[in-house]
Amino acid sequence: MLQPAYVNMNHLAQKNSQVGLDGVEDSALHAQSHQVPQPYLQLKNIRRQFDSQYVLKGIDLELKAGELVCFLGPSGCGKTTLLRAIAGLDMNYLGVIVQNGVDVSRVPAQKRDFGIVFQSYALFPNLNAEQNIAYGLRRLSKISRQTRVDELLTMVGLSEHRKKLPSQLSGGQQQRVALARALAPSPGLLLLDEPLSALDAQVREHLRGEIRRIQKTLGITTIMVTHDQDEAMAMADRIVLMNNGVIEQCGTPEDLYRNPRTPFAAQFLGLSNLISLNDGGVLASGHALSTNTRSILGEHCLLRPEQWCVSDDPAKGLPAIVTTREFLGNCIRLQLKMENGYEIVAEISSQATTLIHAEKLYVGLPEDHLVMLSA
Amino acid sequence: MPYVVDRFSMQDRMTEFPWARLCILLFAVSLFVLGMAAPIFMLVGKSFYTQDIFVGLSNYAHYFNNPTYLTSLGNTLWVGLLVVLISVPMTYIYAYALNRSRLPAKGLLRVISLLPVLAPSLMPAISLVYLFGNQGILNKWLFDQSIYGPIGVVIGLVFWVFPHVFMIMNTALSSGDNRHYDAARAMGAGKLRIFFTVTLPSVKYGLLSAAFVAFTLAITDFGVPKVIGGQFNMLSTDIFKQVIGQQNFSMGATLSVLMLLPAVLSFIMDRWLNRRQAGIHDHRAEVYCIPENKPRDILLGIYCLSIAAIFIGIIGMAVYASFISFWPYSLTFTLEHYAFDVMDGGGWDAYYNSLYLAVFSALLGGSVVVMVAYLAERLPGFNVLRGILQIFTLMPLAVPGMVLGLSYIFFFNQPNNPLGFIYGSMTILVLSTVVHYYTVSHLTLVTGLKKIPSATEDVSLSLKVPLINTFFKVVVPACARPIGDVSLYLFVNAMTTVSAVVFLYSPDTILASISILNMDGAGDIAPAAAMSTVIFSTCVAAKLVHWAISHYWYCRNV
Structure with missing residues (x-):
C-alpha cells in the first residue's frame, strides 16, 4: 500500500536534482554521466585541529552511491567532527572532500547537497510537524510543497500527527519528523548524527529498521554516526571504525566481527577474549589448547565467547571454574577461571541443559576460529 | 558534542x-x-577634580572629614542592613508559604506580593505619609515617633524591595528536591535536622543573593528617602542635594563613586553566588511533595493574609487619598487632583x-x-x-x-x-x-x-x-x-x-x-x-x- 508513494518520490527526487538547488549539482550531473563507477563521496587526508591537538589525523575514505556507512567509535574519537566537516558545518578542516565528482572542500554548508538529522532532533519548537517538514521547501510552489509534505508524512507514518507541535510528539515521532525534514529537499547525501541515542531501547530498535527501509527505498547515500556497535552492525553496509582521530578499520559488519585487525577493533565490536601470546597464556598451559601452537603468529589471538568448545567432558579441554553466570535468554554468558588464573568469557546455548548449572567445565579451542592480531 | x-x-x-x-x-x-x-x-x-583643577583625593578627604556626610553615610548603611534583616526573613516566610504549604489562592497571594513592582517607589512613601503622617489615620500607632525619618524610610523600602527579594526566594524554594527530603526522613532525621541539613543548604545561595539585592536596592533608592526622609539624610538624597541644590558636581561625583563601590561589590558577590547556585541545580530533581499539616497552613495563612492586607492597604491608601478633596478635613470624592494641567x-x-x-x-x-x-x-x-x-x-x-x-x-x-x-x-x-x-x-x-x-x-x-x-x-x-x-x-x-x-x-x-x-x-x-x-x-x-x-x-x- 505504501509502495506507490515511494516510486512517486524517487521520481520527484530526480526531478528536483535536475532543476538543481545550485550550480554545483548541475555540473556534478555532467561529471557523473561520463564515468559510471565513480565513488559518490571521497575524503582525502582530512585533518582537524582543536587548540593544537589533532582530533582528525588524516582521514581517507570513499563512499559508493547508495550505501549506508556507519562511523563507529567511542566518544571523542572524531566521528562527529568528521561528519560536521562533510556537511560543511565546520569549515576549519584541512584536506579535500569530493562529492559527486565536485570538489566541495571550500563550499559552505548552505551550498552543499546534504540533509542532516541530529541526536537532539532539533525540531523548531514553534512549528508543527508539517511546517517543520516544509521548512526547506520554500522554493517550491504551494501545491507541490503540500504534495511533497504529504508524501513524506506517509513515508514516516505520521499523517495523523501532521498538525502537532514537537512538544506533543513522542521522542520517536520527533525523530521521524526530523528525518522527513532532512529528506524533504531530496538531498544526495543523508547525514545522521547519533539519531537514535536519545530514544528508548524499543523505539530505537524499531526506528533502526525504519530508517534502513527508507534509506534503501530511496537509495540515498547515507552516513550515520553512532557509538552503539549493535546499531552499526544491524544497519550498516559498511562500518568505519574510528579511534583517536584515525580510521581503525573499515569493512562490512561481518568482516569487522570475524576479522578484526587490531585489539581495539576486536574489543569494540562484540565481546571478545583477547589472549596475549607473549606471556604464554592459556595456550602454553594446556594440551587441548596447544596442539598446534607453532602455526600461531602475531601477539594476540582473538576468540569470540560463542566460539569456545565448552563441555563437561574432561577429555575435551582444560578445566575451568564458573565464577559468574548471566542468563540472557537465548544464551548463557559464563565467566570462567582457568587453572592458571586466566579469566575468559564464554557463551553457551541456553538449550545445553547439562552445562547450565555445572560448577566446573572443560574448555577447548577450535583452531579454525582463531584470529591473529598483530598490534 | x-x-x-x-x-x-x-x-x-x-x-x-x-x-x-x-x-x-x-x-x-x-x-x-x-x-x-x-x-x-x-x-x-570628575571626583578627582574641583572646578576643573586636579585635586587628587581631596574631595574624598573632604567628605570623610565632614560629620554631616559621615552621618548620612552611616544612615545609608544601617538602613540598608535593617532593610535586609527585615525583608529577607519576611520574604522567606512568604515564599515558604507559597511553595511549601497547602494554602489556597497561592496565585492571588503571589500577584499581590508583586504589586510594588508596578508602582514607583514614591508611592509607598506617599501612602505612609497619609497613614502615619502628622494627620495620618494611624498616627497614634507610632507612639509619638515621626514617620518622617528612618522609620518611614525603612517601612517604605521594605515594601518596595519585597517583590525583588521575593522572586529570588521563590526560585530558591521552588527548586527543593523531594528526593533529599525522602532520604533524610528515611534515615530518621527530625524536622529541625531536616531544616538545617536539607532546606537551608538548598536555599543558602538564594538567601545570600536576596540579601545582596535588598541591600543594593535599599542603599541606592532615591524616591523613598526623598519623600519621607525629612531631615534624615542618606547617600542618594545627598547626591541630589549636591547636584541639584548646590550645583556642586565634583562632590556629587565623589558621592556617586562612594555609592558605586558597595553596589559593585554586592553585584560581584551576587554573580559569584549565582554561579554557585547554577552548579547545584540538578535536572533530575523531583518536585517537593508537601505533607499535610493543618496548624502550619493556618499560621502561614494568617501571615500571608496580613502581608497581603498591608500591601493592599499601602497601595489602596494612595489611590484612595487621590480621590479625597482635602485630607483629613473634607472627605468628599473629587477628581480635582487629577487636573494636573492646572498644577x-x-x-x-x-x-x-x-x-x-x-x-x-x-x-x-x-x-x-x-x-x-x-x-x-x-x-x-x-x-x-x-x-x-x-x-x-x-x-x-x-x-x-x-x-x-x-x-x-x-x-x-x-x-x-x-x-x-x-x-x-x-x-x-x-x-x-x-x-x-x-x-x-x-x-x-x-x-x-x-x-x-x-x-x-x-x-x-x-x-x-x-x-x-x-x-x-x-x-x-x-x-x-x-x-x-x-x-x-x-x-x-x-x-x-x-x-x-x-x-x-x-x-x-x-x-x-x-x-x-x-x-x-x-x-x-x-x-x-x-x-x-x-x-x-x-x-x-x-x-x-x-x-x-x-x-x-x-x-x-x-
Missing part, C-alpha cells in the same frame, strides 16, 4: 551576512561604551512623556536586547566583540540609577561632545532607561534562547534557508514569552523610575514620576498620590495586556 570555538573559526564560520552582523555587534558595543563605560569613566574622573509639575504632558518613554524603551530596547542576545549567544565568529559584549551586558546591574544619570550629565553635557545634542531630549531618557535595565532583560532572553534546540542554525543551513529567515520564523516566535517579559519589564521600569532620569529630564521631557517628586516637594501631596495612581494603573493595564497575550499564546501552543 559541544561546538568548540577556536582561533580559526572567525574567518570560516562567518557564513551569512558578516557585515550586517559586524555592524549590529559594533552598534551594541558602542551603545555600551557611550551609554555606560565612557560616562562612568568621566564621573570617576506645577508638568501636567498631563508629563504622563504622556512617560508613556512615550515606556513604549519606546519597550519596543526599541526590546529589539536591541533580542538582536544582541541572539548574536552574542548563538552565532559564532567575532569572538573578541562578543566577549566584550558579554561583559558589558552584565555591568549595568552594578550601576545605581543615580550614578548613571549623573554620569550622563558629565559625558553628554560636555561642550565638545558631538553627541551633546541628545542632552535634554527624549533620546537620552530612552538610552539611560534601556542601559539601566539592560542586564535583567539580557539574562531573561539568554535563558529563553537556551531553550531553542542548539542545532537550529545548523538545520537551517542544511535546508538552505538563510539564517535571517530562521531568526524571524523560528527564533523570535519561540522566544515570544521572554520577549514579552522583557518588553513588560522595560515598560514598567520606564514608567516608574526616578533615579537615573531625575538628572536628565528637561522642561519638555519631564516625566510622570518626576512630577510626583516635584508636586510632593511643593506640598501638593494629593496630586502626587493621583499621579502615582495613574502610573500604577498604567502598569497594571500593561501587565494585564501582557498576561492576556501570553495566555492566548499558551493556549494556542499547548
